Amino acid sequence: MRRRHHLPALLLAAALVLAGCGGAADGGALDGPATPSGPPQSGGELTVLEDGAFAGGWPTGLDPATNTTGGANVTQMSAIYGGLFRLEADDDGANAAVVPHQAESTEIADEGRTVRITLREGLTFSDGTPFDAEAVAFNFRRAVDAPCTCSPNWPLAQDGIATDGPRTVVLRFERPYAAVINAMPVTNVNWIASPTALQEKGEDAFAIEPVGAGPFTVVSNQLSSELVLERNPDYFKEGRPYLDRLTFQSIGGDQPAYQALLAGQAQAYEGLTTTPLLDQARSQGRLSVAVQPATSPYVVQLNTKAAPFDDPRAREAIYAATDFDAIAQGLFGGEFPVSQSFTGPGGLFHSDAVPGYTGHDPERARALVGELGGLEVELGTLGSYVAQQVMTALQTQWQEAGITVRTETYELSTLVQEFNSGNWQSMLQTAGSWDPASGVGVNFRFNADSPFSGVADPELDALFDQAAASVDPAERQELYDAAGARIAEQHYAPFGLAFAPANLAAPGVYGPGLTTLIPPIVVNSGVHWDEVWREPQQ
Amino acid sequence: MTAAVGGREPGRLATALGSPALRMVGKRALMAIPIVLGASILTFWVLSLIPGGAAQQLLGADATAEQIAALEQRLGLDQPGPVRYLQWLGGAVTGDLGNSVVSGQPVTPVLGARLAVTGQLVGMAFLISLGLAVPVALLAAHRPNHLFDRISMLVSITGLSVANYVLALLLVLVLAVQFTVFPAIGFVPMSESVAGNLQSLTLPAVAIAFPLFCFYTRFLRGDLVDQMQGEDYITTARAKGIGPWQVLVRHALRNSAFGLITVVGLNLGTLIGATVIIEQIFALPGLGQLLLQAINTRDFVVVQACVVVFAVIAVLANLVADLLYAVLDPRIRYGSR
Numbered sequence: 001m002r003r004r005h006h007l008p009a010l011l012l013a014a015a016l017v018l019a020g021c022g023g024a025a026d027g028g029a030l031d032g033p034a035t036p037s038g039p040p041q042s043g044g045e046l047t048v049l050e051d052g053a054f055a056g057g058w059p060t061g062l063d064p065a066t067n068t069t070g071g072a073n074v075t076q077m078s079a080i081y082g083g084l085f086r087l088e089a090d091d092d093g094a095n096a097a098v099v100p101h102q103a104e105s106t107e108i109a110d111e112g113r114t115v116r117i118t119l120r121e122g123l124t125f126s127d128g129t130p131f132d133a134e135a136v137a138f139n140f141r142r143a144v145d146a147p148c149t150c151s152p153n154w155p156l157a158q159d160g161i162a163t164d165g166p167r168t169v170v171l172r173f174e175r176p177y178a179a180v181i182n183a184m185p186v187t188n189v190n191w192i193a194s195p196t197a198l199q200e201k202g203e204d205a206f207a208i209e210p211v212g213a214g215p216f217t218v219v220s221n222q223l224s225s226e227l228v229l230e231r232n233p234d235y236f237k238e239g240r241p242y243l244d245r246l247t248f249q250s251i252g253g254d255q256p257a258y259q260a261l262l263a264g265q266a267q268a269y270e271g272l273t274t275t276p277l278l279d280q281a282r283s284q285g286r287l288s289v290a291v292q293p294a295t296s297p298y299v300v301q302l303n304t305k306a307a308p309f310d311d312p313r314a315r316e317a318i319y320a321a322t323d324f325d326a327i328a329q330g331l332f333g334g335e336f337p338v339s340q341s342f343t344g345p346g347g348l349f350h351s352d353a354v355p356g357y358t359g360h361d362p363e364r365a366r367a368l369v370g371e372l373g374g375l376e377v378e379l380g381t382l383g384s385y386v387a388q389q390v391m392t393a394l395q396t397q398w399q400e401a402g403i404t405v406r407t408e409t410y411e412l413s414t415l416v417q418e419f420n421s422g423n424w425q426s427m428l429q430t431a432g433s434w435d436p437a438s439g440v441g442v443n444f445r446f447n448a449d450s451p452f453s454g455v456a457d458p459e460l461d462a463l464f465d466q467a468a469a470s471v472d473p474a475e476r477q478e479l480y481d482a483a484g485a486r487i488a489e490q491h492y493a494p495f496g497l498a499f500a501p502a503n504l505a506a507p508g509v510y511g512p513g514l515t516t517l518i519p520p521i522v523v524n525s526g527v528h529w530d531e532v533w534r535e536p537q538q
Numbered sequence: 539m540t541a542a543v544g545g546r547e548p549g550r551l552a553t554a555l556g557s558p559a560l561r562m563v564g565k566r567a568l569m570a571i572p573i574v575l576g577a578s579i580l581t582f583w584v585l586s587l588i589p590g591g592a593a594q595q596l597l598g599a600d601a602t603a604e605q606i607a608a609l610e611q612r613l614g615l616d617q618p619g620p621v622r623y624l625q626w627l628g629g630a631v632t633g634d635l636g637n638s639v640v641s642g643q644p645v646t647p648v649l650g651a652r653l654a655v656t657g658q659l660v661g662m663a664f665l666i667s668l669g670l671a672v673p674v675a676l677l678a679a680h681r682p683n684h685l686f687d688r689i690s691m692l693v694s695i696t697g698l699s700v701a702n703y704v705l706a707l708l709l710v711l712v713l714a715v716q717f718t719v720f721p722a723i724g725f726v727p728m729s730e731s732v733a734g735n736l737q738s739l740t741l742p743a744v745a746i747a748f749p750l751f752c753f754y755t756r757f758l759r760g761d762l763v764d765q766m767q768g769e770d771y772i773t774t775a776r777a778k779g780i781g782p783w784q785v786l787v788r789h790a791l792r793n794s795a796f797g798l799i800t801v802v803g804l805n806l807g808t809l810i811g812a813t814v815i816i817e818q819i820f821a822l823p824g825l826g827q828l829l830l831q832a833i834n835t836r837d838f839v840v841v842q843a844c845v846v847v848f849a850v851i852a853v854l855a856n857l858v859a860d861l862l863y864a865v866l867d868p869r870i871r872y873g874s875r
Contacts, residue, residue, distance in 0.1 A: 049723075052818065052831070059640045059835045060596060068596040068609060147593070147609035149601050204642040223641055224831050225823045251723060252818030255707060260821075263714040263722035416594060416601075451602070 028093045028293030028346060028500065028517045031282045036510050037535065044534040045245040046509065047266040049257040050075070055271055055524060056250030057224045061207025063198070064191040065142035070150035071186060071522060075270060076248055079229055079529040081191035082214035082236075084117065084136070085184040087434065087526055093293040093346060093517030096434065098182050102131070102192065102213065102236065104167075112176030112471050113157075119167045125194035126217045126232045133163035138195045140169065143188040152187040154180065176469035178476075182348075183438030186522045215241035215530035225250050235530065242533035258504070261287055267506040267534065268514055271524045274385055275332055278502055288505045288515045292525045293346025294498035297339035298390060299431040300379075301445060301493050303424050303454035313368050314375055315491035318426070319358045320365035321401035324496035327393045332386075336499050341484040342432045342442045344498030346519035349436060349467075349480040357488040365401035380408040381428035382415055386499050391428050419452050427454075431495070434521045436480060437468035446492065455492050503527070508535035559864065563857065570853040577849040578630075578842050582623050585838050591615060592639055592836040613639045626839055635843040640835045645843045648828070653847060655725055656813050656824035658735075662743035663750065663809060668802070670747075671754035672791075678755070679762035680786060690755060697752030702812055706745035706819045713741060723821040742820045746812045750805065754798065761797050765790040795866055803859035810848055 050056030055075055060068045062076060070077060078086070084103040089096035100106065102123060107116040123131035140161045143151060154160070160172040171180065184190045197211035209218050213236065216229035227248040231241055249266060251257045254274040258281065260266050272278060281289050302309040302318060309315050324338045337345050340354040358364075369375045379394060381387040388409060395405045410418060418424045429445065429452075436442045443464060448456040460483060467479035487493060501524060505514050511532030512518060518525040593609040594601065610616045629636050635645040678687040714722035720741045726734035766772055766786065775785045813826035825844060832840035 049821075053834075057831065057834075059831060059837070061641055069598075071598075145608075147597065147605055147612055149597055149605065151605075207641070208643070222823055223643070225821075225827065249723070249821055251821045252815075256710070256723065256819045256821070259707065259710045259715055260722040263710065263718060265714070265722045265724060 028519075029289075029291045030092075030515070030517065031285075031289040031291075040242055040510070040531075040533040041536060042239070042242045042533070043244055044242075044536065045247070046243050046268060046532065046534055047247045047249055048075075049249050049251045049260060049266045049269040051254070051257070051271055052224065052250040052252055056248070058227070059224050061204075061223065062210045062218075062221065062227075063203065063207040064139065064188040064193055065146045066203060066207055067150075067188070068148045070146075070148045070188045070191075072524075074186065074521075074524065074526055075529075076227055077188075077191045078214065078526055079216045079246060079248075080210055080214045080218060081193065081212035082530075083185060083190045084119075084192065085181060085190060086528065087185050087518055087521050088512070088528075089516075089518045091512075091516040093519055096293075096346070096519050098185060098435075106181055108178060108181075108471055110176075112178040112469055113173050115171040115173075115177075115180050116164070117169045117171070119169075120236060121167065123213055123236055124234055125197065125211055125213045126234055127194050127197050127211050128234070129194055129196040131192060131194075131213045132166045133169045134166075135195050136169045136192055137161050137163050139192045140171075140189050146188055148188055150186060150188045152180075152183060152189050176471075178471040179435055179437035179468045182435035185526060186433070186438060216246050219245075237530060241530040243529075246529060246532075261504055261506060264506070267509045269504045270514075270527065271501040272504055273499075273501050275335060278335070279333075281502075281504055286507070288507070288509075289502055290505075290513075290515055290517055290525075291335070291502040292500040293517055293519045294336060294339075294344035294500035295347035295434045295519045296430045296432045296500075296522070297342070297344045297498035298387070298496040299342070299429055299445060299493045300394065300496070301427045301429055301431075301454045302491075303422070303426065304490075304492060305422065305454060305456060306425070308372070308375060308377060309425060309454070311372065312491060313372055314377075316358065317365050317368035317372070317375060317401065317403065318377075318398070319491050319494050320361040320368065321398045321403060322394060322494050322496070323360035323397055324494070325360070326397070327390055328497050331389050331393060332497070336497050339495050339498040340488070341480075341495060342445070342487070343434075343436050343480075344432065344500070346498075346500065347432060347434045347436070349477050351481055351484055354481075354484040354488045356485050358491070362401050365403075369402040374404070375402070376404040376406075378406045378408060378425045379428065380410050380415070380418065380424065380426070383409045383411065386497075387428055390497060394428065424454075430499075431493075434519050436464075438521070446487070457486070457490065457492070460486050460492075501525075508537075510534075559861065562860065566853065566857045566860075570850065573853060574846055574849045577845050578627070579623075581842055581845045582619070582838060585833075585836060585841060586619050588836065592838075595834060595836050596640065615639060622838070626842060630842075630846065635846070636839045638832075638837055638840050640832075640837045640840075645840055648840075649825070649843055649847060652823060652825045652828045655822055656810075656817070656826060658728075659739055659742055659746070659813060659817070659822065659824060660806075660809055662739055663746040663812075664802070666743055666747035667750035667754055671751045671758060674751075675755045675758035675762060676786060676791065678759045679766060679790075680782070682763050687759070690759070694752035694756045697748050698756075700749070702745050702749055703815050703819060705748055706742065706816055709741045709745055710819075725820075725822045725824075739822075742816045742822060745816055745819075746809065750809070753805075754801070757801055758794055758798050761794040762786065762790050765793055769793075792866060796863060799859045799862050799866075803856045806852055806855045807848075810851070 055072050058069060058073050058076060060066055062080060067073060083101050085098050086101045087096055088099050102120060103117050104120045105118045125131050144154060155174045155177055157172040157174045162170045164170050194211040198206045208221050215232055215235045217232045219228040219230050221227050229246045231244050235241060254272050254277050257269045258277050261269055281287050302315050304310055328334060328336055328338050340357045341351045343350045379391060381391045391407055395407050398405045431445045432442055444450050444452045446455045446460055447453050448461055463479050463483040467476045470476045500520055503514050511527060513525045513527035514532055592613060592615055593606045597605055597609060626636050637644050674690050678690045681687060710722045713719045721738050724738055726738045728735040772785060772789060775789050813824060814830050817824045817826040829844040
């Protein structure tokens with residue numbers, strides 16, 4: 001998954017200059033004028049801004065099998081393809097669950113080794129061709145081999161993708177994989193393209209003008225710049241979508257996007273991360289602000305395979321020297337919660353208190369550093385506003401405990417080089433996702449086989465594998481609790497601020513995920529574009 | 539037919555072909571070849587030095603080595619760099635700038651559409667900056683160190699101190715958010731609406747033009763004052779009884795224009811650099827935005843194509859500047875000693 005690199009520092013500086021101050025809330029929160037005057041109404045157009053460095057970049061087009069940035073482009077893909085499943089939640093983000101959308105039902109058998117997905121009856125693509133089991137199986141086979149981190153990590157058995165009648169697709173796995181459905185909305189297998197259109201247009205043209213069965217069809221597509229969509233009259237949900245036209249416009253970051261919203265040039269912005277702007281948006285009260293429930297906390301990964309963190313005392317010293325509560329309060333006004341586990345409060349299997357988690361204890365930290373005869377560490381992170389703020393604060397805290405700290409901000413490519421070299425010491429990263437077994441979260445940070453992990457612990461790997469395989473939520477909770485306790489006991493990596501981006505919308509615009517809360521399944525929340533509507537303009 | 543024409547006007551044709559200006563244009567065209575080639579080689583080399591290839595950039599930090607290798611193979615990036623460069627060059631010399639390694643789209647039509655936006659933006663920025671700088675510099679030089687001169691100096695120093703992206707955000711805040719006179723983002727093609735087109739480009743053009751205007755004003759004002767105070771031809775003109783404004787405009791400005799033209803020609807590179815960030819802020823689908831996206835995805839074909847276009851524009855701008863010297867001073871004869 002491509003992570004968001006924030007706007008050039010210059011825009012950030014300008015954002016800070018122009019920003020005001022405002023209040024804050026705990027965890028996910030809704031603010032601003034988001035109360036409709038009546039029932040949803042059909043019609044109207046909406047322009048949605050997306051940060052060019054993340055969701056606003058779709059350089060390889062929008063074919064699920066060739067879009068290499070599919071994880072960042074969930075919003076555009078959902079608008080065009082709909083999705084077999086999607087994450088739904090109450091307006092306040094509670095009771096989130098992955099539910100069938102174009103699929104009708106699922107059945108998990110053989111203790112998680114077989115999954116049967118049955119489609120709704122009578123589905124068609126916007127080109128009029130049938131959206132049936134064969135079409136889905138065709139897409140699954142393309143998607144599993146796709147060059148994208150959004151490609152699913154299915155442990156498929158030989159010929160593991162098959163159909164059973166016109167509406168049922170059957171997946172067979174070599175080992176139990178019960179998290180398959182929860183992982184669907186962030187993987188490219190969720191977006192089903194018309195095989196006929198693909199064949200007729202060819203791959204290159206299809207990537208520019210894709211055909212799906214979602215709420216909207218493509219009018220024009222200027223890669224990573226502007227995507228214009230219009231209402232799909234054959235969409236399977238009657239009376240949906242509400243909007244006649246939906247435009248995704250790429251823009252150079254939070255500050256220009258915020259100003260464009262205030263100027264009335266666009267009506268929504270997804271993924272605001274510059275916290276001073278968030279405060280400003282709240283204090284001005286001209287836009288509705290939905291800070292999504294955090295699912296993915298920051299984690300200080302410690303490389304336990306090399307010095308100095310191959311020594312457990314050095315790791316414990318980092319835990320003792322770190323005060324994430326102070327960072328959350330001091331830098332972000334308590335806006336974002338602090339997590340002790342690898343899933344934030346908005347995600348599944350989150351624990352408020354992990355047994356054995358040793359928190360801030362500066363005296364203990366100083367004693368351990370003394371015992372070690374001093375401690376010098378390198379701390380790195382990817383260049384983003386929040387990460388750099390947190391890294392600087394960590395450096396100060398650690399130095400107060402007698403640890404000598406050198407910080408480094410990496411570009412994407414140099415970060416990967418660091419991980420591949422194995423010479424890194426500590427990295428401030430994000431971990432987790434809504435379901436710990438889906439996406440690129442927990443396993444990437446802690447599995448022994450992952451190049452992005454600093455841990456090689458068979459016991460921990462086994463716990464994660466068993467949790468991903470189990471179909472029993474209670475058992476999964478138990479296993480993840482055990483994994484959290486194991487990480488804490490071994491001081492593998494202190495968790496911290498659980499940050500989530502915010503969505504902004506102009507007055508008179510409403511919709512799930514935009515003006516209500518839906519936990520971000522990986523980075524951004526999945527807006528349900530078919531349900532988004534706009535009050536008629538006066 | 540050709541023989542007949544040649545028979546009728548051999549002298550004029552030969553004169554035209556042998557004219558110093560045309561010879562200079564030809565010479566410059568030949569010189570442009572190594573310049574553009576050098577720029578493309580340098581670009582390719584610099585891109586190859588940046589850590590991380592297109593596949594890594596597209597897939598992100600969490601991609602596995604297998605995923606990266608698979609994508610490199612799909613994009614044709616598994617071939618050695620020099621081979622890819624020579625393949626690109628082979629197409630480029632025949633006018634085919636190739637297909638984007640990332641999207642597979644042919645680059646030439648994309649480039650054409652983007653160039654139209656950036657060309658108009660740069661043109662408007664030049665018009666605004668020069669259109670204001672010349673009269674302001676004349677007024678300031680007319681009475682050096684008086685009120686207008688001091689105000690213009692203050693404005694110029696302020697303008698030179700403010701980065702154009704900050705100015706852009708401030709312009710949007712005031713003229714798009716507070717007063718909604720201009721749009722904050724987006725581009726309206728001229729084919730859709732001439733007024734809408736000009737409106738959509740005004741703020742970006744002003745954001746680029748204002749620092750240039752400040753620089754040109756100070757530069758031209760300084761040169762005009764020097765001319766007015768120290769040159770014999772000015773004293774002669776005054777002795778002939780020519781009025782101060784006429785001396786300033788008809789004599790001093792003509793001489794000072796040489797320096798200004800040189801600076802404007804050299805500034806083109808800065809101007810193109812400014813479009814990269816300004817197009818991002820205003821969401822303009824121009825060449826600068828395309829170049830930034832291509833660099834971010836390490837799409838060397840698109841980057842090369844953009845660099846070639848920029849190099850050609852730079853060569854043409856300097857050629858135009860040289861030709862303007864001759865227009866301003868007929869004594870200049872190219873190619874003669």
